[in-house]
Amino acid sequence: MNGLALGAAFAGLLAIQVMPSLHLAWQQTQRLHDGRSVRLAVETRDPRDLLRGEYSVLAYEIGRLQGLGVRSRPLGCDLDARESCRLETGRVVYLRLAADAEGIHRAEEVLFEPPQEGSLFIRGQLGSATLARQGAPLGIRARPGGQPSEPATCQRPACLTGAVSYGIEQWYGAQGDPAKLDRTARKDVLVEVRVAPDGRAVLDGLTVAGKAFAKTARLW
Amino acid sequence: MPLSYSARLRRDLRDWQERGLIQPEQAERIAAHALAARGLRPLQTALALCILLLVAPSVIAFVAANWSAMSPPARLVVLVLADTAAVAGTYLAARRLSRDRIRSSRRVVDGLATLSLAIAAATLALVGQTFHVAADPRGFAVTVAILGAATALITRSGGAAIVACIALIAADAGLNGLDLGSLRGETGSGAGLWFWTLGPALFVASLTGWLPAREFTLLLLLIVLTNHLGGAPAGLTVLLPPDRILTVAALALALGHLLSRVPPRGGWPPRLHDGAQALARAAVGLNLIGIVMVAVRTLGFGGARPAFTVALAFAAIALAAFILARRRSPARATLLTSDLLVLAASALALLVWLIAGASREPSTFWTVWGGIVPALTLVVAGELEDRRELYGWGLALTAGLTVGMLAASSNLIAFSGNLLLCALLVTLALVACRWAARRIDGRAA
Numbered sequence: 001m002n003g004l005a006l007g008a009a010f011a012g013l014l015a016i017q018v019m020p021s022l023h024l025a026w027q028q029t030q031r032l033h034d035g036r037s038v039r040l041a042v043e044t045r046d047p048r049d050l051l052r053g054e055y056s057v058l059a060y061e062i063g064r065l066q067g068l069g070v071r072s073r074p075l076g077c078d079l080d081a082r083e084s085c086r087l088e089t090g091r092v093v094y095l096r097l098a099a100d101a102e103g104i105h106r107a108e109e110v111l112f113e114p115p116q117e118g119s120l121f122i123r124g125q126l127g128s129a130t131l132a133r134q135g136a137p138l139g140i141r142a143r144p145g146g147q148p149s150e151p152a153t154c155q156r157p158a159c160l161t162g163a164v165s166y167g168i169e170q171w172y173g174a175q176g177d178p179a180k181l182d183r184t185a186r187k188d189v190l191v192e193v194r195v196a197p198d199g200r201a202v203l204d205g206l207t208v209a210g211k212a213f214a215k216t217a218r219l220w
Numbered sequence: 221m222p223l224s225y226s227a228r229l230r231r232d233l234r235d236w237q238e239r240g241l242i243q244p245e246q247a248e249r250i251a252a253h254a255l256a257a258r259g260l261r262p263l264q265t266a267l268a269l270c271i272l273l274l275v276a277p278s279v280i281a282f283v284a285a286n287w288s289a290m291s292p293p294a295r296l297v298v299l300v301l302a303d304t305a306a307v308a309g310t311y312l313a314a315r316r317l318s319r320d321r322i323r324s325s326r327r328v329v330d331g332l333a334t335l336s337l338a339i340a341a342a343t344l345a346l347v348g349q350t351f352h353v354a355a356d357p358r359g360f361a362v363t364v365a366i367l368g369a370a371t372a373l374i375t376r377s378g379g380a381a382i383v384a385c386i387a388l389i390a391a392d393a394g395l396n397g398l399d400l401g402s403l404r405g406e407t408g409s410g411a412g413l414w415f416w417t418l419g420p421a422l423f424v425a426s427l428t429g430w431l432p433a434r435e436f437t438l439l440l441l442l443i444v445l446t447n448h449l450g451g452a453p454a455g456l457t458v459l460l461p462p463d464r465i466l467t468v469a470a471l472a473l474a475l476g477h478l479l480s481r482v483p484p485r486g487g488w489p490p491r492l493h494d495g496a497q498a499l500a501r502a503a504v505g506l507n508l509i510g511i512v513m514v515a516v517r518t519l520g521f522g523g524a525r526p527a528f529t530v531a532l533a534f535a536a537i538a539l540a541a542f543i544l545a546r547r548r549s550p551a552r553a554t555l556l557t558s559d560l561l562v563l564a565a566s567a568l569a570l571l572v573w574l575i576a577g578a579s580r581e582p583s584t585f586w587t588v589w590g591g592i593v594p595a596l597t598l599v600v601a602g603e604l605e606d607r608r609e610l611y612g613w614g615l616a617l618t619a620g621l622t623v624g625m626l627a628a629s630s631n632l633i634a635f636s637g638n639l640l641l642c643a644l645l646v647t648l649a650l651v652a653c654r655w656a657a658r659r660i661d662g663r664a665a
Contacts, residue, residue, distance in 0.1 A: 017367055219292060
């Protein structure tokens, strides 16, 4: 191999090696700039990742669905023949979001295809999940005021119960900060998220009791 | 069996002199050439390694101490510059290697290329951390496998190839080790596609000598191949059915032997010969893993029972034995080669697993015949052709299984009886060998 070809090959190697990191950094910054702002409620836990340092796991309210309505039925699940069916892990879903009176975004319904009409939605991947047809039991629903609980049933054409992840479940902080966050009451923690037009989410920042706790850095 | 090269060479020279193959002055000249003092070069290499081991953690600690204070763009710049420096260093070492053909330059290229790969992987992980991207171990492993394969093929680095192979295994198993998905036998989504893209490229490059012919690289590739063969890929090799492992091992052994018999013509067949021999050694390593798996299953771990695919494994072993017997060099036509013994050990282990699956006998009985006896066969195979690795691994497996059975067996009397029965059969074999040797000597006289 002559010198020029060898130099070109090694320049190509450098490009291949740095491309994934630069692409990830550029893509995340782009989403942080252009994404629509969403505020999500969470509960936290405190693990440590030996590979990547100290972080908090953010378990979102919209990450644990309890019989959320489904607009269209997915392929491979025939609810006319049976009451419910399990959906495969890793399946992509889209949750339509709407803000409540306090400005916190809640899940309205689940879709298996990206919505067309320009509404606010977030893209996630199913963990363990079950789809139930209308009228099927969903579990026991607690009632306020100490009244006896009642069995809940699916009131929509189909309902989804299960776990969904959005790729924003970990927040990495300086040493000690994640532990500080985990000692905070769950109801005081809110996560600011930016959602790109395709529904992919990026963690933008954290607020604790209404005050900014952390903000994700940007390249520009 | 002496382990050091100098001790083995002195022993061989003494032996050859006693047999009259070489004269004493020839032995002295060989010893003087092979064991000549190498001056201060080894000391220089050792000191350079010490400097590297001191400077690298120092730089890492300095950067880590200031990491929190650096802005994200500055962090990215530092990491990219470090990777650029490593790739540039690899390029300079590769140019020197192509000009001077110094063997130590090959090691420098290898080390720097592997370092650049490690920096690229660390950069990706740290960028993910900066932007709070949730961990995706399988996606990360696939990316490292792609980067490792590219680095290995461009720089001809064996170290990068090993990293790529380990990443492919991690992409199958998940970096969380024995997670539930692995226990259920699931592979990462998309990992199969990447294995069938990268695996053949690395395999052919190792076999043809483009990459250094390392049996460890080929063994890792064979492990991933085993994982991806069959109807449902298994998550971890430790949970793979032994018949699948032994099928792949036997076919790889046969392929290695076939390719090593290709007559040398042109520039690359000698390299192909080295690669084929490395493949045969890797296949023997996979046989060893298969025998361990049989012992594990016989002891009741793993849960899988023998299936119809055991017949395929027996067919593969028979085919490999046929090829090995037919393609032996004329000088060794009547000798029992160590690889044939390895195949016999595999067949015995498989047979015992098959019988144990349908039997009500306690695991103590079958572990002796399906684990310890095949392991001892490997020891004999290693001794037969002076293969130290095979000898050592066979002894280690025998010792491990024996100690394990002594600690865990609920019926030590049965264990002792089976060991004695095995020793009795080996004694009969020894007597038969001595009788045959006397007859051969008598005929020769």
